[in-house]
Amino acid sequence: MSGPLSGLKVVDVSIMAAGPWIGALLGQLGAEVIKIEPPAGDGTRWVEPKQNGMGTNFICLNLNKKDIILDFKKNEDRDIALKLIAGADIFIQNLRVGVIDRLGLGYEAVNQVNPKIIYCSVSGFGEKGTMAKEACADFIMQAYSGFANTNGHEGESLEAFRFTGFIDLTTSIVAIESILAALIHRQKTALGQKVEVSMLQASLEMQYTQVSNMLNTRSLPRPLGSSSQGLSPDGAFKTLDAEIFVTVFNEEEWSFFCDALEIPELKSDIRFSNNIKRVENRKSLNALVNEIMARRPSVWWLRVLERKGVACAIAQSFEQIKYHSQVQANEMIKEVKTEKWGNVYVGGMPWHFARTPGEITPPPVPGGDTQMVLDQLKLNQYSRDLN
């Protein structure tokens, strides 16, 4: 099924996570993506866990691609890469700052063979500055950018997200947003360009509301357990059997919430008379709500809150969510049949285009498309020579 970017070609020389997922999503948007791996291989092939011997990170981050192996340290291989780049619309790289230039595929070199290309360059801390050349990874940027500093129980110290790759993938999606802006710019001006994306800026974009609040009011983001800085009640509450998650957005819902909990007197309690007051008095409100909710089971509270139109839900594990009818109806998780490693669950496409839907296709076997891509390149060269 053709996506909105059908007809576009992408050359992806990135490795690990932040770079490769850019190509995978561009592929799901309909572009043709060729991943070029170094002879040693993308490190994700060996990252645990593996499924039938292949790192599952490699599998899920390289969907929708062809895969070839070239050694850029050899002139003939670099020339092949430049020929592929000459016919491409987008180039993606995320090697340590300076390395891609040494390999002869820096922006100047690529721009010479294809001035219309969108050259996406991903770094950890940005391409300039004292830390430009430092290596980065997801958990490093969680620590550096303050992302970890906002997680934890209230009054406790920071806590990193033990859910790996989130800042990597955040960088990928910021990169795609920017590549698309550059494609629209090219549509208007016929000019290609370099687009620089850093994990640092991407992480701050993912913390947009917290960082903005700090800049506007000098209030330092801090851990609040399951509560939030802006709404109350908003968080997890312990019922007789399990926690449920509840959010009240406005005064009408606050009134419904009080009715559902059978505490109508709270509506006129001046400590909770509006959201700002409820946030100010969050601790006492949460204690009150926890005490009431602990009297009845989760299913009771879910039903009465749902009837009143108050947002509520119960947390889900992987085994529960992958069979959830809502998730299946909207294809939020996709089971992919790989050529060599069995069936693998991956995240579904984040957008669903009504007229140009795009699709998820299985990951390649490393180097599995080398001959086919080289043959195609020769064929293209041959037909160009004939003309």
Place this chain on the structure above:
Amino acid sequence: MMNMELLSHLRVIEIAQGVAAPMATCRLADLGAQVIKIEIGDGDWTRQCPPIMAIGGSSTFYALNRGKKGVHFDSSSVSVLADIKQLVQTADVLVTDQSSDKLSLMGLEGVDDDVCLWNDKLVVAQLSDFGKKGPIANRKGSEVIAQAMAGYTRYLGKIGEPSIRLGADVAGCSTAIFTVQAVLAALFERERSHQGQRVDLSLLNSLLSMKTVHLAAQSDPDTFEGPRVGGAFYPPERGWQTKDKPITFAFGGAVGEQGREGWVEFVKEIGLDHLLSDARFDKTGRLTTGLGPLASELKSEYEVAFKKYPSAYIVEKVREHGGFASVYLNHEELMSEQQVSEQNILVDVQTPEFKTQVLDFPAKFSTFKPIIKKTALQQIEKNHSTLKTKGQD
């Protein structure tokens, strides 16, 4: 490089509230689009969210809605519906978090068909909490609910203790970024096909897409090793303690099976030579540092030496030997980092009313620079003719 309003020829209508849709249209405004935000009744709930700025008003609302024009309607009278429809009829993009039923009640029936019936060039980004279809499509969700349902809260805190959410609004912000992608991709395609289309997005979908690493890891792994399969059952991750602040670090590498060298020299230098003969430690550091499967279990072995030195020294030594490292910073410390000022990440805002900073567009383009919008949402008067004129400015 020139300052440029890339989308200056486009009009975007936002009928939405909260974080996801407003943040998306805020970034579209930064790219030059004219954005008109429509609020009905009590208005966007973020108006009531603390913290409050010194000049009054919600900081969150300002951050998510700067650079836009706004129209507020108290009710949905017939004339109001005509105004809304007229605005959407002349628009290029509609970003909304309203269901089909609610859009119909606003007089916009058919706007969320695959292609809008009465403006076939319109790109419609329709956001929801749980997706457009399915048994709970019309149920209300939220940031913390999306995090819980997508299983994110399982990777913070400790099993059996009260849940913890990510402090960042990751469902809202990721959906905002996906929405900008959806709009730009559909606009790119419209230029070729001359037709708009609807694109569906949801908070839950965004977080599950971003969960792909863990979904794949838990499919049918050969062994249950490492945080990608067992992270939900690990203790809270607070890094490696040094003499002053906690740090995080890793050796290994991004290419090949063995990765980079450096770990051996590092442990020698900081006085942990005995680890070289300890069978639990591989000699690359790949398994016992960073996200290695043994990192959590063997943390205290490193801390014996780390606690003798300040964090800055350990970070420096890791980097010297080719590894990755950082101190855990809070946002104040981050903003005083030299790297942050060298990156020009913040844009100064100085108006007659207030002074602040906003986050720059999160990418650097070599041929143009987005012009970050600074003005707080400007309300358009509700008078029908004024609306018609100003809406078309």
